[in-house]
Amino acid sequence: MPIKRTHTEKDTLDVIIIGAGPFGISLAAHAVANDLNYKLFGYPMDFWKNQMPQNMFIRTPHDFVSFSDPKDEWTIHRFADETETEIITPLPRTTFVQYGIWFAEKAGVEFTPKLIHQVELTDNMEYRVQTETGSVFYARNVIVATGVEHYKYVPEILNALPSSVFSHPSGYTDFNKFQGQKVAVLGSGQSAWEAAGLLHIAGAESELLYRRDHANYGGSYQSEIDLRELGNIFYELPIEQKSQEWGHSPGSVAHFLRPYVEGKVPELGGVQITSVSLTLDGRAKIDMSTGESREFDHIISATGFHINLDRVPFLNQELREQIEREDRFEQFPKVDEHFQSNLSGLYFAGPLSSHSHGPTFRFILGLKKTALTIIPHLLKRQPVRSANI
The missing domain is CATH 3.50.50.60 (FAD/NAD(P)-binding domain)
Structure with a gap:
């Protein structure tokens, strides 16, 4: 009332x-x-x-x-x-x-x-x-x-771990605290590439893990114009066209991030996380759909919002x-x-x-x-x- x-x-x-x-x-x-x-x-x-x-x-x-x-x-x-x-x-x-x-x-x-x-x-x-x-x-x-x-989003599977060993990239102004640590970055978008590159610069041993088969670089000057113009007409579009545009993005990863990651940060694409657990020495263990398991000091869940x-x-x-x-x-x-x-x-x-x-x-x-x-x-x-x- x-x-x-x-x-x-x-x-x-x-x-x-x-x-x-x-x-x-x-x-x-x-x-x-x-x-x-x-x-x-x-x-x-x-x-x-x-x-x-x-x-x-x-x-x-x-x-x-x-x-x-x-x-x-x-x-x-x-x-x-x-x-x-x-x-x-x-x-x-x-x-x-x-x-x-x-x-x-x-x-x-x-x-x-x-x-x-x-x-x-x-x-x-x-x-x-x-x-x-x-x-x-x-x-x-x-x-x-x-x-x-x-609206930070972290996959439910990570809740099996204590919050001390995983985090969302939002909230970090730098990644210097991870110097010398082994860090997994989960995600295939802009924030994942950014976090992985900055972790490398900070002296961490970062690695990218994602479900896509390969990196999806995109974005152009024209795509920005098109996206801006879409905003002027979207509300009046028929529902079928709206449905096609709701997932629209100017590219998953901006091209300018390539030199920060490629050749510097190991990438493993086409994998899913099947389980996570805490090791006896307090590290995060990740089990993957490939049958492999890896251990990390920390997980950055760059999984968006x-x-x-x-x-x-x-x-x-x-x-x-x-x-x-x-x-x-x-x-x-x-x-x-x-x-x-x-x-x-x-x-x-x-x-x-x-x-x-x-x-x-x-x-x-x-x-x-x-x-x-x-x-x-x-x-x-x-x-x-x-x-x-």
């Missing part, structure tokens, strides 16, 4: 944006330009800055990584000119983080560096948002613009149960052409919108379409109180 309203009208924000990464910052830039009374919650660029290795690169070519503001003023190229920063592809992760902070400053975006503890619906269809420190805010609209941090609305920690159970889900894909919220859920004023941006709007929105490529859709709809949907009033 919705909670009772305990504040006055003047205390109500036009919009609260949850998530201070590329999607959240871009949405806030459009909110600023439209004089909306907003708050952007989260630690600026935290996932890119503190949850990923900093001596690696952004997969997307630099021409496509610009955030979105209404006039397309604060692009990566303008950042390069004004800061005298050399922009290259692949783009270093540190440069991308610096650009994100620069963009926010130029666009007038203000951060509220707190995590959200809970979002609830009030009795008059506004949203009550409580931070980790107990502060409470009310808003007519809430945009959930978080990334993939809540499984998007699931039920794993968003700040949406309470009552609210989650009111959110309509995609048919046969209940882990995704069903959102309309404006990225709005069935609950008026509750929007989803980024990965959580990627089933309704397509794979483009799992990537930076979806920023502009998202911001240019949500903010105008939010303005038209109901009267909003300008920050100038």
Whole structure:
């Protein structure tokens, strides 16, 4: 049951944006330009800055990584000119983080560096948002613009091991702690190749194990254009075409990772893990479908992320149960052409919108379409109180 309203009208924000990464910052830039009374919650660029290795690169070519503001003023190229920063592809992760902070400053975006503890619906269809420190805010609209941090996926089979001997690559800013250790990297995608290459650089003895028969390199400038354009039409496609595109990816492993792995990291493709166990000396033993067994000091499960609305920690159970889900894909919220859920004023941006709007929105490529859709709809949907009033 919705909670009772305990504040006055003047205390109500036009919009609260949850998530201070590329999607959240871009949405806030459009909110600023439209004089909306907003708050952007989260630690600026935290996932890119503190949850990923900093001596690696952004997969997307630099021409496509610009955030979105209404006039397309604060692009990566303008950042390069004004800061005298050399922009290259692949783009270093540190440069991308610096650009994100620069963009926010130029666009007038203000951060509220707190995590959200809970979002609830009030009795008059506004949203009550409580931070980790107990502060409470009310808003007519809430945009959930978080990334993939809540959705780490580790195969069930690894749960037979203590967590001390396996981990997901998300959360590591470097792999120096594994120097001198033997480490298995499970997975056939971008994060697996990245982890294996960085482990090798850090002085670990890494090895790639994956089910594919061989490495699947892909990605091109044209494929990025095609993926971006797909986001503009996906929502209106017939279900048959949507089904073909849901698994679309610009290539499993970017070509720029080849020199970090090939000839340096042993690869064993075409294998499945049949069982894992702990040896007497505390190492991880992996049994494979080939009949071989190998022992490692640690396993990096580079098995990606499984998007699931039920794993968003700040949406309470009552609210989650009111959110309509995609048919046969209940882990995704069903959102309309404006990225709005069935609950008026509750929007989803980024990965959580990627089933309704397509794979483009799992990537930076979806920023502009998202911001240019949500903010105008939010303005038209109901009267909003300008920050100038």
